[in-house]
Amino acid sequence: MPNLTAEQEALRASIKKSAIIWGVVLGVIIAGLAYWLLGSQGSGIRSGGAALAGLVSAGMITRKNLSSGAAGAKCANCGAAFSVARVDRQEVLVNTTPKEERKVLDNGDTEITTWVEEVYDVDDTYKCSSCGDTTHKTYQTTRRKDEETVVKSAGKKGADAGKGNSHDKGKSAGKN
Numbered sequence: 001m002p003n004l005t006a007e008q009e010a011l012r013a014s015i016k017k018s019a020i021i022w023g024v025v026l027g028v029i030i031a032g033l034a035y036w037l038l039g040s041q042g043s044g045i046r047s048g049g050a051a052l053a054g055l056v057s058a059g060m061i062t063r064k065n066l067s068s069g070a071a072g073a074k075c076a077n078c079g080a081a082f083s084v085a086r087v088d089r090q091e092v093l094v095n096t097t098p099k100e101e102r103k104v105l106d107n108g109d110t111e112i113t114t115w116v117e118e119v120y121d122v123d124d125t126y127k128c129s130s131c132g133d134t135t136h137k138t139y140q141t142t143r144r145k146d147e148e149t150v151v152k153s154a155g156k157k158g159a160d161a162g163k164g165n166s167h168d169k170g171k172s173a174g175k176n
């Protein structure tokens with residue numbers, strides 16, 4: 001890579017670092033999986049195969065992340081490599097909606113989950129450190145706030161139970 005500025009070098013290093021971390025983490029997971037899959041083999045083949053699978057996939061994942069990270073950091077305006085990074089994020093709350101979800105549990109109790117769903121307009125600003133060109137990426141994101149879960153016991157027939165249609169064990173009544 002010819003003549004990168006300190007800023008570009010720093011961005012390149014951080015892209016490389018996260019690519020390697022992801023490669024190693026996923027490589028270890030795949031090695032573990034391979035070790036498990038080779039369960040019937042001798043221990044030499046087992047650990048050798050697992051190490052090989054982990055290394056190969058770590059290498060591939062790192063390479064793939066590196067190239068996609070590099071592509072994302074390349075300036076569309078001036079073509080400089082490793083020059084575009086996010087410099088700002090603005091979030092505007094556009095909508096709040098109270099939500100409720102009821103789920104009947106196995107024992108007949110009702111689990112009631114309530115939350116406030118917030119919708120944000122997000123505006124990310126990306127800036128090129130070479131030519132100063134700024135671009136924006138806008139999208140919406142939703143978040144849950146004040147989530148609360150209560151369980152309403154079915155056994156406790158409260159005041160609002162209302163009409164006492166007692167069907168305690170009445171399910172088998174029809175067929176005889």
Ligand SMILES: [Zn+2]
Pocket residue numbers: 075076077078079080083128129130131132133
């Ligand atoms: Zn640029």
